[in-house]
Amino acid sequence: MRLDGVLFFPVTPFGADGGVAEDVLAGHVAGGVAAGAGGVFAACGTGEFNALDLAEHRAVVRTAVAAAAGRVPVFAGAGGVPASARATARAAADEGADGLLVMPPYLVSGPPGGLVRYVREVTRETGLPVIVYQRGTARFTPAAVAELAQLPEVIGFKDGLGDFDLLQRIILTVRRSTGRPFTFFNGLPTAELTVPAYRGIGVTLYSSAVFAFAPEIALAFHDAVTAGDEERSRRLLTSFYLPLVELRDLVPGYAVSLVKAGVRLRGTDVGGVRAPLVDPSPEHVARLEKILAAGLKVAGA
Numbered sequence: 137m138r139l140d141g142v143l144f145f146p147v148t149p150f151g152a153d154g155g156v157a158e159d160v161l162a163g164h165v166a167g168g169v170a171a172g173a174g175g176v177f178a179a180c181g182t183g184e185f186n187a188l189d190l191a192e193h194r195a196v197v198r199t200a201v202a203a204a205a206g207r208v209p210v211f212a213g214a215g216g217v218p219a220s221a222r223a224t225a226r227a228a229a230d231e232g233a234d235g236l237l238v239m240p241p242y243l244v245s246g247p248p249g250g251l252v253r254y255v256r257e258v259t260r261e262t263g264l265p266v267i268v269y270q271r272g273t274a275r276f277t278p279a280a281v282a283e284l285a286q287l288p289e290v291i292g293f294k295d296g297l298g299d300f301d302l303l304q305r306i307i308l309t310v311r312r313s314t315g316r317p318f319t320f321f322n323g324l325p326t327a328e329l330t331v332p333a334y335r336g337i338g339v340t341l342y343s344s345a346v347f348a349f350a351p352e353i354a355l356a357f358h359d360a361v362t363a364g365d366e367e368r369s370r371r372l373l374t375s376f377y378l379p380l381v382e383l384r385d386l387v388p389g390y391a392v393s394l395v396k397a398g399v400r401l402r403g404t405d406v407g408g409v410r411a412p413l414v415d416p417s418p419e420h421v422a423r424l425e426k427i428l429a430a431g432l433k434v435a436g437a
Contacts, residue, residue, distance in 0.1 A: 215239025
């Protein structure tokens, strides 16, 4: 399974009753696919995986799969405590997901051998293709990733740490130990800001939370970096991504909350975020609106 282009991490809309607004989600996903997403990652970090119960997780995956309609692969989040990770993996398979993004285990920091065991347990539940997410409590050694890369189901590694020395060693070790294709991609929050650095070690694929509310900007940036248009990519980084990251860093959890606010600013009522996240203040929403307008202007949208 090949992933390419801009990877779309949709938000999970909540209705007035507090439940998942499946019709809104269907439109959100369908619109992102039509805009040019290279893959959909539903019920993951931007989709508030941490705040969904199993029935809601099923609904999100089912809706995303139907809305994508086979045009691009749909990956679903699976993670948390081992029992929940296995349950969400089975649910994703039942609802037609093409693969899994294995999220970090809940709270506990285990040694590399324990992390390998965790991923193995999730992987053998379904046989679906698996991408392993390195972030938070999940910090892998090169040897651990190389061991996982021997599993035919494990097809990729998403890095959310930004430790380039470690990631380079992981990449070299995996490539030395396996001859099959293996995908690495940048999974840092607001990943575009670090795309130039990741490209420097050969990692060109990345997730884009911005695509969820401003696909025009996300695609303009992707086109610029792919074409080697450094001037345009620098203008987008300076006028849009840098001030967005500066705003994001003011409050923990804004990496998700601002994305959801951005979707609302673009005219789709996706509701607010669930605890423990908080919605942006009116002042911060106003700042986001100005940042968005500046980015759209540079993108020519």
